[in-house]
Amino acid sequence: MAAFPGGLRGLQFLPLLLLLPLPPGGPRGTDGYFPEERWSPESPLQAPRVLIALLARNAAPALPATLGALERLRHPRERTALWVATDHNTDNTSAILREWLVAVKGLYHSVEWRPAEEPRGILMALGCSRPCRAFLGPHLACHVYASGPSHTLAWWPGPCALHTSSPVLHLEAFRSAVCLIFCDIVYDWGSLRAISLHHSYSRSSYPDEEGPKHWSDSRYEHVMKLRQAALKSARDMWADYIMFVDSDNLITNPDTLSLLIAENKTVVAPMLDSRAAYSNFWCGMTSQLPIPAFIPSTGMMDGYHPDFSLVPTLEVQMYVCNKEVYGFLPVPLRAHSSLQDEAESFMHVQLEVMVKYPPVQLSRFISAPSKTADKMGFDEVFMINLKRRRDRRERMLRALHEQEIDCKLVEAVDGKAMNTSQVEALGIQMLPGYRDPYHGRPLTKGELGCFLSHYNIWREVVDRGLQKSLVFEDDLRFEIFFKRRLINLMRDVEREGLDWDLIYVGRKRMQVEQPEKAVPRVRNLVEADYSYWTLAYVISLQGARKLLRAKPLAKMLPVDEFLPVMFDKHPVSEYKTHFSPRNLRAFSVEPLLVYPTHYTGDDGYVSDTETSVVWNNEQVKTDWDRAKSQKMREQQALSREAKNSDVLQSPLDSAARDEL
Structure with a gap:
């Protein structure tokens, strides 16, 4: 080994010393050579910049709800820009949008307002x-x-x-x-x-349109130009994403923007639900346009990608995300539909939302028009509700308010809370030989309470001399144009002088072998055959008197079995022998105007009539059974021969466009 120079001779052992551990007792608080590095955490990334493009035409009824939904999106407003355009309006869409934009312009990053010149x-x-x-x-x-x-x-x-x-x-x-x-x-x-x-309506309509809801070629062309202008604005402001929203599309999920961004797709849309098999995308268009999905309305586009002229030519896929419930939209109407049809169609979307979800909240920055309720020409409108079913009560009252229907709330009889002495005091006895056709059990206290609730209304109809009344239960959902269709029906009934006692508005048709007889010269009405359910019905004064004269408390059976007995259509002859006369004149709306909110086994299904106890023995409990509870199952499909195909149809029945 070569010798180190004299001054460096001791350094030959330095590498070995560096490998030795430090002796204990070093400086207090030290565990190694270097003190712990001090650092500050990085600041969080800013949220992406999103431009929301809203296009509206004749959308005044929908805007309070649509704008309210946009306000509740959980995305930083300082990172959100608004681009709003409107054109060819005959209502006050421009005024509503202007009022809203003036109120919120200080909350968002920027606001761009593109109104077309309006008629003077x-x-x-x-x-x-x-x-x-x-x-x-x-x-x-x-x-x-x-x-x-x-x-x-x-x-x-x-x-x-x-x-x-x-x-x-x-x-x-x-x-x-x-x-x-x-x-x-x-x-x-x-x-x-x-x-x-x-x-002057020269600027309120397109030259080739048939009506305000008609999507003519010139309207399509103008909307595409508006969307292109919105896309250019998004690129000019370096927005990361642009979200196109139609004025009648309700985005009820406040996390929609972040959820779609997380999908990391070039073009992606939130799947929106409707009352039918219609949504905000089309699939499998034609052989000339062979794309898996085409998004015509609400959807998001990623702004990071370079400009391109035609999506399919660049093989850019469009995606629809259905992982969450994002929102709702109305089924498009036909070209000849009116603005009133459009307003009621959107209102029906709000009613459907309330069946399973909280009601849609309106914008707090614009004033919604007041509503004036009426009884639709009836002497009284009753709504039956159990006091302990507060959720149903609030939903029904709100649904009736939205339709401007005035009602009298009737507290239902809670049969489950009645004791034996109370039942005996009313003189209630079960119909001899009655057994539930599916469970084989006797009457339940829930069914007893349901019967008494309707019975009390019949008594009030007679006591007050009400010529015609409408009765609702609280577990129904309304069909589109409900109010107008029922008013038109009753007008036809009165014009023809029809002798009627009871008209089903909602029911389950049990006779499915033969068609029911259509009523001549009255649209949407048939003579009722054996039916279940009392969701909603119209009853006359003479009809209520007939039901009370039968003294049903002394021979009680479920109310929806009692009514078919009284119009002599019940298939069990033994039941009918206990009641005479059986001359109730019963009819049914066709197609029906209300349906149940839930069927047997649905999420949220609750039955106060089946989940109960036997009427005269509180120790025998009853409940619905998926295999046996057939009464509340959905209407079974009718054969072609059994359909009521000869009934006269109202123009409102064909107002909604066929689903694509």
Whole structure:
């Protein structure tokens, strides 16, 4: 080994010393050579930038709910931009959107408003009793003329470009003048005594459309141009994602944006539910367009990808995510449908949401129109509800409120809470020989309470002399256009002078071998055959009297078995021998206007009639059984021969477009 120089000779053992462990008793708090490194955690990543593009046309009834759903999306608003466009409106869609955007513009990263030029209105006030006022919205042009007998007294030109408050024009000096107000929108003319409002509709419709709901070629072309403009705005602001939303699509899942972003797809849409086999995507279009999925409405596009002109040519797949319940949408209407049809169709979506989920919350930034309830021409509308079923009560009351139906809440008789002495005091005896056709058991206390609830209503109908009444139970769901269809039906019944006692509005048809007889000259009505359920029905004063005269408490059976006995359609002859006369004139709506919210075995299915005890023995408990509880199963399919195909149909029955 070569010798180290004299001054470095001791360093030959340094490598060995470095390998030796440190002796104990080193500096306090040290366990190694180096002190613990101090560092601060990194700041969290910012949320992606999302532009939400909303396109609306004649969407005033849907906007309060749609905008409210957008407000509740759990994505940082400072990382969210709004792009809103509207065109060709005949309702106040523009005013609602403008009101909302002004209220929320400070909450979001940016707001872009793309209104098409709207038709100019002419408001004529004849002989104003008080000073006339024209309320103008932001960016609205307005020209006001106040004319005397032969000359112009004043002229106030626009446009007005105020962003925060609407100017108010006072015509103090012209109380007796004829005032012509030309403006885009007049918000309030409550001080005018006589008004005629005329619109030029040249800009409120497309030249090739058949109606406001018709998707003509020119409308498709215009919508595609709007979407392209929204996409350009998203790219210009370097948005990471763009989310297209239709004005009648309810996004009820507040985590929709984050869930779709997590899918990491170029184009992905949340699957939206509807009342039928319709959703926001099309599959297997044609051999000329062989793409697995085509997304025509609500969907998200990833902004990271470069520009491309045609998705299929670049083999970019479109995806639909159905991992969660994201929201709901209405089934498209036919081209000839009206704006009233559209409003009621969207309202029906809100009713369907309430069947399984919390009700849709409206936007807190815009004022929703008030509702005026009525009884639809009936003397009374009853709604039966068990006091302990608060969830059903709240849902039904809200559903009736949405449809502007006024009802009287009737507390149902809780048969399960009745003791033997209470039953005996009412003189209640079960019909001799009665056995449930599926379980083979006698009457339950739940069925007893259900019967008494309806029985009490029949007594009230007679005591108050109500000529015609509508009865609801609390576990039903409404069909689309329910109110209008029932009103039209009752109008036809009265016009024809039909002698009727009871009309089923919802039921389960049990005779499925032969068709029921259609009622001549009355649309959507058949003579009822053996049926189950009393979900909803119309009862006349004479019908209630017939039911009470039968003295059913002394020979009780379930109410939906009793009614077919009384119109002589029950298949068990032994039951019918205990009641005479059996002359109830019973009919049924066809197709039905209400259905159960749940069937046997569905999630959330609860039966207060089956989950009970035997009527005269509290020790014998009863419950529904998936194999035996056939009564609350869905209506079995009817053969072609048994369908009520000859019944006259209402135009409203064909208002909804066939599912694609």
